[in-house]
Amino acid sequence: MPEASRNGRLAALRRRLEALERTGRKGRVVLPFALPAIDRALPGKGLPLATLHEVAGAGPEEEDGAVAAAFLAGILARLKPRLPVLWCLAEGDLYGPGLAALGLDPGRLILAQAQHPREVLWAMEEGLRSPVLAAVVGELEALSLPASRRLLLAAEVSGVTAFALRRWRNGEQAAAQRSAPNAAQTRWRIKALPGDVAAGEPGIGRVRWQVELWRCRGGVSASWIMEACDATGHVSLASALADRPAARQPALRTG
Numbered sequence: 001m002p003e004a005s006r007n008g009r010l011a012a013l014r015r016r017l018e019a020l021e022r023t024g025r026k027g028r029v030v031l032p033f034a035l036p037a038i039d040r041a042l043p044g045k046g047l048p049l050a051t052l053h054e055v056a057g058a059g060p061e062e063e064d065g066a067v068a069a070a071f072l073a074g075i076l077a078r079l080k081p082r083l084p085v086l087w088c089l090a091e092g093d094l095y096g097p098g099l100a101a102l103g104l105d106p107g108r109l110i111l112a113q114a115q116h117p118r119e120v121l122w123a124m125e126e127g128l129r130s131p132v133l134a135a136v137v138g139e140l141e142a143l144s145l146p147a148s149r150r151l152l153l154a155a156e157v158s159g160v161t162a163f164a165l166r167r168w169r170n171g172e173q174a175a176a177q178r179s180a181p182n183a184a185q186t187r188w189r190i191k192a193l194p195g196d197v198a199a200g201e202p203g204i205g206r207v208r209w210q211v212e213l214w215r216c217r218g219g220v221s222a223s224w225i226m227e228a229c230d231a232t233g234h235v236s237l238a239s240a241l242a243d244r245p246a247a248r249q250p251a252l253r254t255g
Helices: 003-023 066-078 096-101 117-127 145-158 171-177
Strands: 029-031 052-057 085-089 109-113 135-140 161-166 186-196 206-216 222-227
Touching: 052 066, 052 145, 066 096, 066 135, 066 161, 066 186, 066 206, 085 117, 117 135, 117 145, 145 161
Parallel strands: 052 161, 052 186, 085 109, 085 135, 135 161
Antiparallel strands: 186 206, 206 222
């Protein structure tokens, strides 16, 4: 392809992405958390689908990504539960029984083991071209602005939601990359908290997280203390642990 033609197409792509970022898409399908405090902070009153999201740990959880993966598993459990999920692995440490306890059936997962970060991005882009998937997850160290824009565009075109699960090798790498700009619609930070021993349960008590919506295009940044996902993938606000209603399965709706 001639260089002038290639540059013209890249410029057109940039203009398209910038327009989408400024105005968003009307009628976008969302997945509600069924918690008004969270849904109010999100555009369309729920997690936008057919776009790119970033989920990462906070503090000690930045490196292993376990708490971030648990939060993401709850979302995936409720997202088009009859369709498979492509999970592009950077490490071979995904724990099926743990995912099942959070509502995500391991039988839904298609695992792609990659040897290099470039391969993870390639596998994500390929997966996002298939509309038969519920979502594509990629475990990523670096996520440049151009790479994230490609993932965003692929998700917009196919209608498949993309999740970048950030995993860094050490605190130095995390400090250098955690705030780098990318095109994700939302950017989440998840941190484990001491268990809720006041709940009257033996042992360490109910698992709790600090969930921060760190960046949100078209929404507002916020932070909540939550009880970890139950077996249906739902979370609850820690302030409403007692006498909370039974978890509901919200249907997808348009914003």
